[in-house]
Amino acid sequence: MAIEVSNKQILFRDYISGSPKETDMILTTTGTIKLEVPEGSNSVLLKNLYLSCDPYMRGRMTQSDSYVAAFTPGKPITGYAVSEVLDSGNPNFKKGDYVWGFAGWEQYSLIENPQSLTKINYTDVPLSYYTGILGMTGMTAYVGFNKLASPKKGESVYVSAASGAVGQVVGQFAKMMGCYVVGSAGSQDKVDLLKNKFGFDDAFNYKEEPDLTATLKRYFPKGIDIYFENVGGKMLDAVLPNMSVHGRIPVCGMISQYNLEHKDGVHNLVHLIMKRVRMEGFNVSDHYHLYPEFMEVMKQYFMDEKLVYVEDVVEGLESAPAALIGLFTGQNIGKQVVRISHD
Amino acid sequence: MAIEVSNKQILFRDYISGSPKETDMILTTTGTIKLEVPEGSNSVLLKNLYLSCDPYMRGRMTQSDSYVAAFTPGKPITGYAVSEVLDSGNPNFKKGDYVWGFAGWEQYSLIENPQSLTKINYTDVPLSYYTGILGMTGMTAYVGFNKLASPKKGESVYVSAASGAVGQVVGQFAKMMGCYVVGSAGSQDKVDLLKNKFGFDDAFNYKEEPDLTATLKRYFPKGIDIYFENVGGKMLDAVLPNMSVHGRIPVCGMISQYNLEHKDGVHNLVHLIMKRVRMEGFNVSDHYHLYPEFMEVMKQYFMDEKLVYVEDVVEGLESAPAALIGLFTGQNIGKQVVRISHD
Numbered sequence: 001m002a003i004e005v006s007n008k009q010i011l012f013r014d015y016i017s018g019s020p021k022e023t024d025m026i027l028t029t030t031g032t033i034k035l036e037v038p039e040g041s042n043s044v045l046l047k048n049l050y051l052s053c054d055p056y057m058r059g060r061m062t063q064s065d066s067y068v069a070a071f072t073p074g075k076p077i078t079g080y081a082v083s084e085v086l087d088s089g090n091p092n093f094k095k096g097d098y099v100w101g102f103a104g105w106e107q108y109s110l111i112e113n114p115q116s117l118t119k120i121n122y123t124d125v126p127l128s129y130y131t132g133i134l135g136m137t138g139m140t141a142y143v144g145f146n147k148l149a150s151p152k153k154g155e156s157v158y159v160s161a162a163s164g165a166v167g168q169v170v171g172q173f174a175k176m177m178g179c180y181v182v183g184s185a186g187s188q189d190k191v192d193l194l195k196n197k198f199g200f201d202d203a204f205n206y207k208e209e210p211d212l213t214a215t216l217k218r219y220f221p222k223g224i225d226i227y228f229e230n231v232g233g234k235m236l237d238a239v240l241p242n243m244s245v246h247g248r249i250p251v252c253g254m255i256s257q258y259n260l261e262h263k264d265g266v267h268n269l270v271h272l273i274m275k276r277v278r279m280e281g282f283n284v285s286d287h288y289h290l291y292p293e294f295m296e297v298m299k300q301y302f303m304d305e306k307l308v309y310v311e312d313v314v315e316g317l318e319s320a321p322a323a324l325i326g327l328f329t330g331q332n333i334g335k336q337v338v339r340i341s342h343d
Numbered sequence: 344m345a346i347e348v349s350n351k352q353i354l355f356r357d358y359i360s361g362s363p364k365e366t367d368m369i370l371t372t373t374g375t376i377k378l379e380v381p382e383g384s385n386s387v388l389l390k391n392l393y394l395s396c397d398p399y400m401r402g403r404m405t406q407s408d409s410y411v412a413a414f415t416p417g418k419p420i421t422g423y424a425v426s427e428v429l430d431s432g433n434p435n436f437k438k439g440d441y442v443w444g445f446a447g448w449e450q451y452s453l454i455e456n457p458q459s460l461t462k463i464n465y466t467d468v469p470l471s472y473y474t475g476i477l478g479m480t481g482m483t484a485y486v487g488f489n490k491l492a493s494p495k496k497g498e499s500v501y502v503s504a505a506s507g508a509v510g511q512v513v514g515q516f517a518k519m520m521g522c523y524v525v526g527s528a529g530s531q532d533k534v535d536l537l538k539n540k541f542g543f544d545d546a547f548n549y550k551e552e553p554d555l556t557a558t559l560k561r562y563f564p565k566g567i568d569i570y571f572e573n574v575g576g577k578m579l580d581a582v583l584p585n586m587s588v589h590g591r592i593p594v595c596g597m598i599s600q601y602n603l604e605h606k607d608g609v610h611n612l613v614h615l616i617m618k619r620v621r622m623e624g625f626n627v628s629d630h631y632h633l634y635p636e637f638m639e640v641m642k643q644y645f646m647d648e649k650l651v652y653v654e655d656v657v658e659g660l661e662s663a664p665a666a667l668i669g670l671f672t673g674q675n676i677g678k679q680v681v682r683i684s685h686d
Contacts, residue, residue, distance in 0.1 A: 265608015
C-alpha cells in the first residue's frame with residue numbers, strides 16, 4: 001500500500017491588481033499525497049527540489065492579462081521546477097530520474113500530463129541550473145539573442161535587467177559573438193557583477209542616472225544595434241532615440257510595467273521608422289523545438305568554461321512568496337531560485 | 344544662346360515646431376533659369392509637371408528630426424515629382440524623356456546629380472501615377488505589405504489612413520492576397536471609397552468611434568494578423584490589444600504624431616510580448632533595388648485592371664503649400680498631387 005505523506009503547498013489566494021504581496025499566496029501544511037501514481041495512469045509523481053521565480057508569473061495573477069494560463073485561486077502556484085521522479089506510469093520517465101518542467105509550488109506534485117517535463121541527462125552542473133540557464137531562461141536568452149536579434153560581430157548591444165536570469169546569459173552570448181555589450185541594473189553590486197563576473201564591456205546603475213537618454217548616448221555614441229528588452233516603459237523610451245539604423249529590439253519582458261494598473265506611455269516610437277528598427281515580442285514556448293540544439297551548444301560552453309552563472313537561492317518553500325515578490329523590486333541578485341529539499 | 348525664362352518657386356522659410364502653416368513656404372516669382380544644362384556637365388534640366396505631397400516631408404521641416412535631409416531655409420522645397428527632360432548632359436536621359444524622382448517645387452529644376460531620377464517607360468497610365476502608385480508610395484505599399492508583413496491567404500488585415508496614397512494600395516494588395524481587409528479613414532466620403540472603390544471588406548470613420556479598442560474588437564473578433572501602421576499614437580494603442588498571436592505591424596508612418604511637440608504615449612506595448620508581435624519600421628529608400636520587380640507586377644495588375652487608384656490633384660504651384668498642409672488634417676481624398684504644367 002502506498003505511503004501517504006504530508007505535502008506543504010503554496011496556494012494562490014485570488015486575482016490581484018497592482019503589485020503582488022506575500023499575502024496573495026498562502027502556505028498550507030494540511031495537505032497529504034500518496035507517493036505513487038494511480039494504477040494504469042500516464043502520470044509522474046515528483047519530489048520537487050528547486051522552484052523557479054520568474055517575472056512572467058505576475059501575469060498569471062491576473063485573470064485575463066496573460067499569455068499563459070492564469071493561476072487558479074485556491075490551487076497551488078505553478079511554475080518551472082527541477083524535480084526527482086519518485087514514481088512513474090509514463091514510459092519516458094522512471095523512478096530516480098531528474099526532470100525539469102512545470103510543477104506545483106509544493107513538496108510533491110502528481111503530474112497527470114507530463115509532456116512539459118524534460119529529463120535531465122547532463123549533470124556536470126548543479127541541478128538548479130535547469131530552473132534557469134539550462135531551462136526556460138537560458139533558452140529565452142538563446143532564442144531572443146542568437147535567433148531573433150540577428151547579431152553580428154562588432155555590433156553594439158544593450159541589455160537591461162542585465163544581471164537577471166536572462167540578461168546575464170544574453171551578455172555572455174553577445175561577448176562570445178564579438179559584440180560590444182553594456183548592461184544596466186539597479187544596484188552597485190549588480191553593476192560590479194556585470195563588469196567583473198559576466199564580462200560586460202561596461203555597465204551602469206539606472207537608478208543613479210537622471211537622464212537615461214543622455215546616459216545611453218554616452219555609452220553608445222554610434223547607437224545601439226541590438227537592445228535586449230527586459231524592462232519597458234521609461235527605459236524603452238530612452239533607448240528608442242539611441243537606436244542605430246536597422247537596429248533590432250527583441251522584446252523579452254517589460255518588468256517595469258507588470259504591476260502598473262496604468263502602463264507608462266512610450267513616446268518615441270517614431271524612431272522605429274526613422275531608424276527602420278525591428279521590434280519583436282517573443283515567448284520561449286514557441287521555440288522549444290530548439291532545445292536539443294541549445295543543450296548541445298550550452299554543454300560545450302560549460303565544458304570549455306565559457307559561461308558563468310549567478311543564482312540567488314533561498315531556502316524552503318516558505319520563502320517562495322517573498323522571493324517571487326522580490327523580483328519586482330530587484331531584491332534578487334541573479335536568477336531567483338527556491339530550494340525546497342536538500343535530498 | 345540659351346533661353347532664360349522665369350522660374351516660379353516655393354521656398355522653405357525656416358525650421359518649425361508644431362503644425363506646418365502655409366506661411367512656412369514662400370512663393371517667389373523673381374527667379375530665372377537657363378533652359379539648358381551647363382556645357383560638359385552630367386546634369387539634367389527638368390520641366391516639372393506634377394509634384395507629390397507626402398507626410399514624411401513634415402520631418403524635413405525640422406532640423407534634426409528626420410531620416411532624410413532637412414530642407415534648406417531660403418531654398419526650394421524638394422520632393423518627388425514627375426518631369427519632362429528639356430536638356431541632358433547625362434547619358435541615361437535625353438530630351439523628351441519623362442522621369443520621376445527628386446526635384447524642386449519650381450517650374451524648372453536643374454538636377455546636378457540625377458541618380459534619383461528614374462526614366463518612365465510604361466505610359467499606359469497617367470504620368471501623375473509616378474508621383475504615387477508607380478513611384479514612392481506604391482513601392483512603400485509593396486515593400487511594407489508584400490515583403491515585410493509576410494501576408495498569408497485568409498489573414499485579417501487592418502489599414503489605417505486607408506484611403507491615402509499608401510493605404511489604398513495596401514488594401515488592394517491584401518485583397519489580391521486573399522485577406523480580409525478593414526480600413527479606417529476620417530470621413531464618410533473616404534469610408535465609401537474604401538468599401539465601394541478599393542474593395543475593402545469593411546471600413547469605418549475613426550472620428551466617430553469613441554472607443555477604438557472596442558471598434559477594432561468588433562471588426563476583428565478573432566484578432567488582427569497584420570496592422571499596416573500609418574497613424575501611430577492612440578490608434579496604435581487601440582490596435583495592440585487586438586493583435587493576433589504572431590501578428591505583424593509594418594510601421595510605414597505615424598502621421599498623427601509628426602506635428603506634436605510631445606508625442607502621444609503608447610501604453611499597450613506589453614501586448615507585443617503577450618501576442619509575440621513583430622513591429623518593424625521601414626523606409627522605402629532601403630528597398631529601391633526591388634523597383635524593377637515591382638514595376639513588372641504593377642504593369643500586369645494595370646493591364647489586368649486589378650488596381651484602381653484615386654488621386655487628389657490640385658492645380659498650380661501656388662496651391663502646393665496648402666495641399667501639403669492639408670495632409671495633416673485629412674483634407675486630401677486619395678494621393679495628394681499638384682499639377683504645375685498642362686503641357
